[in-house]
Amino acid sequence: MLAALGALAGAAAVLGGHGLLPPRAAALIAVAAMNAAFIATALAWAGAPGAGAVAAGLVLAASGAAAGHPAGAIAYLALPAWLASLARGGRLVGLGLGARPPAPALLAGAALGVGLIAHLALTVSRTRGYGFALGPPSVVLSSLAYDVGVNVPCAECFLRGALFNRAQRRWSLHGAMALAVALGLARYLADPLLPHASEVLAGAVFYVALLGMGNCWLFWRWGSLVPGTLSGILLFEGYRLLVVS
Amino acid sequence: MRRAGVLALVVTTLAVAAALDTPAASAAASRLAWLVPVALGAVTLGTRPGALVALLAVSFRAPDILAGVERDGLTAVTFDAAGDAVVLLAAAVMTGSLAAAARLQRRRYEALGAVQRVLAIEAPLERTLRRVIACLDWRLGCAALTLTLRDGDAVATASAGCSALAASGNRDPVTREVLRSGRIVYLADAGGQPRPRRVLGAPLTAAGVTIGALVAERTGELSPPERETLVMLAAHVGLGLENARLAAMNRRAASELDTKIAAATHRLAEADRAKSAIVALASHELRTPLAALLGFSELLATLDFARDEVRRLAGIVRRETARLARLVDDVLDLSRIERGLPVPLGPRRVAVAAALEAAVEIFAGVDADGTGRRFAIECEAALPRVVADPDALDRIVKNLIANAVKYSPPGSPVGITARAVEGAVEVTVADAGRGIAPEARARVFEPYYRAPDVVRGVPGTGLGLAVVKALVEAHGGTITLDSAPGAGTRVTFRLPIAREASSAAPVD
Numbered sequence A: 001m002l003a004a005l006g007a008l009a010g011a012a013a014v015l016g017g018h019g020l021l022p023p024r025a026a027a028l029i030a031v032a033a034m035n036a037a038f039i040a041t042a043l044a045w046a047g048a049p050g051a052g053a054v055a056a057g058l059v060l061a062a063s064g065a066a067a068g069h070p071a072g073a074i075a076y077l078a079l080p081a082w083l084a085s086l087a088r089g090g091r092l093v094g095l096g097l098g099a100r101p102p103a104p105a106l107l108a109g110a111a112l113g114v115g116l117i118a119h120l121a122l123t124v125s126r127t128r129g130y131g132f133a134l135g136p137p138s139v140v141l142s143s144l145a146y147d148v149g150v151n152v153p154c155a156e157c158f159l160r161g162a163l164f165n166r167a168q169r170r171w172s173l174h175g176a177m178a179l180a181v182a183l184g185l186a187r188y189l190a191d192p193l194l195p196h197a198s199e200v201l202a203g204a205v206f207y208v209a210l211l212g213m214g215n216c217w218l219f220w221r222w223g224s225l226v227p228g229t230l231s232g233i234l235l236f237e238g239y240r241l242l243v244v245s
Numbered sequence B: 001m002r003r004a005g006v007l008a009l010v011v012t013t014l015a016v017a018a019a020l021d022t023p024a025a026s027a028a029a030s031r032l033a034w035l036v037p038v039a040l041g042a043v044t045l046g047t048r049p050g051a052l053v054a055l056l057a058v059s060f061r062a063p064d065i066l067a068g069v070e071r072d073g074l075t076a077v078t079f080d081a082a083g084d085a086v087v088l089l090a091a092a093v094m095t096g097s098l099a100a101a102a103r104l105q106r107r108r109y110e111a112l113g114a115v116q117r118v119l120a121i122e123a124p125l126e127r128t129l130r131r132v133i134a135c136l137d138w139r140l141g142c143a144a145l146t147l148t149l150r151d152g153d154a155v156a157t158a159s160a161g162c163s164a165l166a167a168s169g170n171r172d173p174v175t176r177e178v179l180r181s182g183r184i185v186y187l188a189d190a191g192g193q194p195r196p197r198r199v200l201g202a203p204l205t206a207a208g209v210t211i212g213a214l215v216a217e218r219t220g221e222l223s224p225p226e227r228e229t230l231v232m233l234a235a236h237v238g239l240g241l242e243n244a245r246l247a248a249m250n251r252r253a254a255s256e257l258d259t260k261i262a263a264a265t266h267r268l269a270e271a272d273r274a275k276s277a278i279v280a281l282a283s284h285e286l287r288t289p290l291a292a293l294l295g296f297s298e299l300l301a302t303l304d305f306a307r308d309e310v311r312r313l314a315g316i317v318r319r320e321t322a323r324l325a326r327l328v329d330d331v332l333d334l335s336r337i338e339r340g341l342p343v344p345l346g347p348r349r350v351a352v353a354a355a356l357e358a359a360v361e362i363f364a365g366v367d368a369d370g371t372g373r374r375f376a377i378e379c380e381a382a383l384p385r386v387v388a389d390p391d392a393l394d395r396i397v398k399n400l401i402a403n404a405v406k407y408s409p410p411g412s413p414v415g416i417t418a419r420a421v422e423g424a425v426e427v428t429v430a431d432a433g434r435g436i437a438p439e440a441r442a443r444v445f446e447p448y449y450r451a452p453d454v455v456r457g458v459p460g461t462g463l464g465l466a467v468v469k470a471l472v473e474a475h476g477g478t479i480t481l482d483s484a485p486g487a488g489t490r491v492t493f494r495l496p497i498a499r500e501a502s503s504a505a506p507v508d
């Protein structure tokens, strides 16, 4: 299945590159395939390959629905609902979605997210071309649904719950952290939807690295995926408000 | 100490941040200035907090750098700033790990000292193990700590904390593996927990042999230097426990030796005392018959007596001579027995009844009051002959009759019976005398032993029964004594009978 998803992403890139597919559509397909691959791998490693296939299908379907109609973005929320039901059934303990995390863990996650947003705000205030603004509600809501439903859960499940968790149980915290952060950086730098301005790339490297390190530490400290997901959602929502002024 | 470090760190960080927030601050100054809080954080708090301060420093400069990227694109200045970040992080990690190593080293020596103090206290093994565990537990900050010691087939264990290994399996597999292989075992994760549970098993060795295992579990990290510390502590504990064991063994052996030497010395002193008492006694016992012999033979030589009187005196001389001969024989036999030499025997086929009568004859009319003693000899008809040295048999019987006479009131009867029993002839000498107290009864066959109530009052050396027993046993026979205070004494011995066909022994 991973091969199929890889082929899909590759085909989208090639078709987009040759102008056979509108570039935005090709990028959307490639990103959807990557997210699907992440969640499928994470669930397979957690011992639920069947659920992985279902989750990948949900991601692809939701991406299709969202591309078709702005209101289709609501379908993104199917994945977290499905994951929550799996977690309640105790099938995602291997991903750090077992017991409810303690309050300090949630606080730490929120603090990390808010801290990063504050830093982002500080940085933005020093730039000339960027500012914060609330776009049209449909765009804001659909990107919120994407981040909450697919972007952050897929990345956290794979990078933290599956990859970092496995690595930290074989090596040490630092080795596992380096691996997960490097892969996280690669994932966002390869994201075709990210604007390719050099200051945006530098910012992405900086914030995604900090977020990755922080989330690895949160996962290591409490053994739960929830605080990292929280901080990720917070940072990405801050990022969505960023506009070129 | 730690709190002061945190305070100093916060103050320096704020000071540096404030100072660098002015436009006058040059890039080089900011680069150098941030090294101060980073190094301070690493030294006082360790690698991870140090790295966190470095990240803070990087974040502090990041807005300007990112704005610079927007303004000028990716320039040399930007890469220079990235280089700064790397330098700060490297400084934090290096300083932090040096500081952590130094701290670990100190903790290591403290733990060593504490273990040493615990091992110096002499206590039962289990308690020592528990104390070692208690003193290591809080120093190492482990989730669980188990100390196992093998002593032969027995295994003693002490543990603290809640072991994930022991909970998951019936017996901790790491301990088993360490005991089996004698190697260090490291598990990056024991499994079954939301956070990784690191496990290290280190062998306790003494003289190249694995005598136990120290297994530590920690949730989170167990860094290589910490693992080294555990291995070193385990080696030390092993050596210490072994030393304690050896020392305890030495002390036990020494005290055992002491008691043995004391007992031997006591026995020697007693034997010495007994010997001198015997020498005194024996000389007295020898003198009495000699005096009688001398006196009566002088009378016979110098005076004229009537025929009957001469016979009476000669009878006395004969009895005294016999007594002297018995005493000398006893002493000679006993000295052979004590040196472990066999008693020389010339076995023949002897008729017991005749031997008994001959022995009794000499005691007839020897009582203190001069009246004759009543001896009742009862022998079964057609008693088989026994294989015995006639002389030895004579001495056995005479000794027993002498005792019966000596330890019973004048005129009381002495019974001598002989009967055939399963392959032997059983002879019993019974009197109605004072008997023997139970505590003395067990010892009457010992050479030189005399019951306390007869030591003063009745002459004797305590050799008789010892010699009798040795002689009976030299014949392959057995002897028993049956007595109660005031109810008389029965001594019974058995001698094997001669087989008519096979025996080559001549008839006596």
Ligand SMILES: Nc1ncnc2c1ncn2[C@@H]1O[C@H](COP(=O)(O)OP(=O)(O)OP(=O)(O)O)[C@@H](O)[C@H]1O
Residues within 6 Å of the ligand: B330, B403, B404, B407, B408, B431, B433, B434, B435, B436, B444, B449, B450, B451, B452, B454, B459, B460, B461, B462, B463, B464, B465, B466, B488, B489
């Ligand atoms: N028939 C007996 N009645 C009471 N006590 C006896 C009798 N036979 C032996 N004993 C006790 O046993 C002790 C040991 O007897 P044993 O014949 O060995 O020595 P002894 O009679 O004292 O001296 P020895 O026979 O050498 O002159 C005696 O001192 C006496 O106390």
Ligand SMILES: [Mg+2]
Residues within 6 Å of the ligand: B399, B402, B403, B460, B464, B465
């Ligand atoms: Mg005697």
